[in-house]
Amino acid sequence: MIGPFAFFSDTANLVTIGVLYAVNILIVIVTLFTIGHNRRPMTSVAWLLAIALIPYVGLLLFLLFGTNHLPKFRRRRQAEFEQILRSATEQLRNEVGLTPIPEQLRPISQLAENLTAIPHLSGNRLEIKTSYDETIDAMAAEIDRAQDYVHVIFYAMGYDEVTEGFFDALERAVRRGVTVRVLYDQVGSFRYPGYRRLKRRLDAIGCEWHRLYSIWPWESGWQRIDLRNHRKLVVVDGRVAWMGSQNLIARDYHRKPNRQHGQMLWQDLMLRVAGPMALGVDAVFRSDWYVETGHLAEDGEDPTTLEFADLDASDRAAGHEVELHDCQLVPSGPGYEHENNLRLFAQLLYQARERVVIASPYFAPDDSMRYAITTAVQRGVEVHLHVSEVGDQLFTQHAQQSYYEELLRVGVHVWLYRAPYILHSKHMTVDGEVSMVGSSNMDMRSFTLNAEMMLIVYGQRFAERMAWVEHFYRVHSRKLTLDEWLARPRMHVAFDDLCRLTSVVQ
Structure with a gap:
């Protein structure tokens, strides 16, 4: 100018x-x-x-x-349902009674109950499922046996040639007069092709369905937009439940092949839970349903009158031994005051005496978890960490890699599950006597931002079955050495360290 x-x-x-x-x-x-x-x-x-x-x-x-707090109305509903759950738990405790667990495991059980209001329950039959497509078919077959209701939550849900049979089973259930309720995470699902087709299919089925943690403020209130419901579960009539790490979508997640590794495929683990703890899984669904809709799902029988012995009748008649387990459910997420899964992981690590095996696709722990793992090794505990050789998320994978040097130097055995598979299972076994299996990764997102669900299983017999799964991982993995890791180009190290900084901004 x-x-x-x-x-x-x-x-x-x-x-x-x-x-x-x-x-x-x-x-x-x-x-x-x-x-x-x-x-x-x-x-x-x-x-x-x-x-x-x-x-x-x-x-x-x-x-x-910058905050992981839910809107006030969601926190209020969460507190209301937790009070309902505590009342129901007391009734169940008085009517059914609780069996004692070994002395060394009581601190874990007491901590879990204090955090979640869910006690340990005995008499549960567990089946481990690791075959991806067959698991989806088995859940569909379970739905075909439903008489009263079916409850479904998946973080990532897609309607495709692999999941078509599952949705067909839901439709048949609705036609029989079974109540079907479906929840899915909005962001976890809409990023995959066919999202609109999924919604049309749910409408055609005629079931009740809702998006979880909608990103639109007029639907969910003002909240952090990357809060997610990461749970995966199916409940049939309150008698049988499925839970674990697997999403309801084709195993390749509809992603294009990677130039270097080809088509990436997910390796998951699900549990079929038959028995009283299926009620716990159902309680988690009903909590999410109430927080999302404001309506209680009040169908189903009085839990104190349910009979579970018939689930094992055919095996007993055939002379087969039926293994029953003590279990305890640990839901966690931004709706809870404390980081439930982080506290339970840390407590188990500090109680470990001999051996810990961890499987987590995304490993970016906070300092408390790092110290728990490294301290365990320093006092003589053998720690094995199973992670993927390659990851599906660039920054998360490099943040994870930034921890390998410290872990290797202290003596952690790091196993890299070979590409093109992504080891997506999430579990931990301690001393061959207690296991945790579910949806929670060992990273700050799962500890603070995601709604997750883990199942604690007490006892050596289940841990022995998990040991076979862990052996399968090692057969399909290669062991990382410190010398190999220190030989990486300096630029790779710098990028890992840069990505690590983002993992603390939670």
Whole structure:
């Protein structure tokens, strides 16, 4: 600009810039004294750096992703249902009674019950399922035996040639007069091809269905948009439940082949739970249903009157031995005050005396979990970690790799499950006497942001069956050595460390 107004224009620009900087400094000062409230120090520092170094954009990111709290109405509903669950648990305890568990495992059981209101229950028959397509077919066959209701939750749900039979079974159930309720995570499902076809199929079935954690504020309230419901479960009549790591979608997740490794395929683990703990899985569904819809799913029989012995009648008649297990369910997520799965993982690690085996596709723990693992090794516990050789998520995989050197140096045995498979199972076995199986990864997302569900199984007999699964992993894996890992190019190390920084901004 030329002329006498140029001076005033330049002055106005300087004033505007000065005001913006002053406001940003004020924002940094205010957040400096508030952002650390009930938050991990490292997370607070990371957010403060983002707000200070990326003016205004950092604040916007914090407002979108800086808290894992659900809206007030969701937290209120969660608290209301937890009170209902505690009352039902007391009734079940008084009517059915609880069997004792070994002395060394009582702290785990008591911690889990204090966190979730769900006690351990005996008399559960468990089947381990690791064949992907066959598991979906088996769940469909289970639905065909439903008489009263079917409840379904999956993080990623797709309607395709692999899952078609499952949805056909749901439709047959509705036609028989069975109540069918379906929940799926919105973000976990809409990113895969055929999402609109999935919704049309659910409408055609005639079941009740809802999206979980909708990203639209007018549907779910104002909340962090990357909060997710990561659970996978099917419940039939409150007598049988399926749970674990597998989603309801084709094994390749409809993804194009990778140039280097070809078609990536997921290796999962599901449990069929027949017996009283199926009621626990059903309670988790009903909690999610109530929080999402505001309506209680009140059908089903009084849990204290259910008879489960008939589930084993055919095997007993044939002279087969029936293994029954003590189990305890551990739901976790942003609706709970405490990080339930993190606390249980850490407690099990600190109680370990001889051997720990962990399987997790996404491994990016916080300091408490790192110390629990490395301390276990330093006091003489043998720790095996099963992870994938390649990952499906770039930044998460590199963040995970940044922990390998520390683990290898202390003596953790790191096993890389060979491509093109992604080891998606999530479980931990401790001392051959207690196991945890379910949907939770060992990363900060699963500890703080995702609604997850793990099953604790007490006893050596189930741990022995899990040992065969772990042996299968090792046969299809290669063992990582410290020398191999230290020989990586420096640029790879730097990128791993950079990605690790993002894992603490939770």
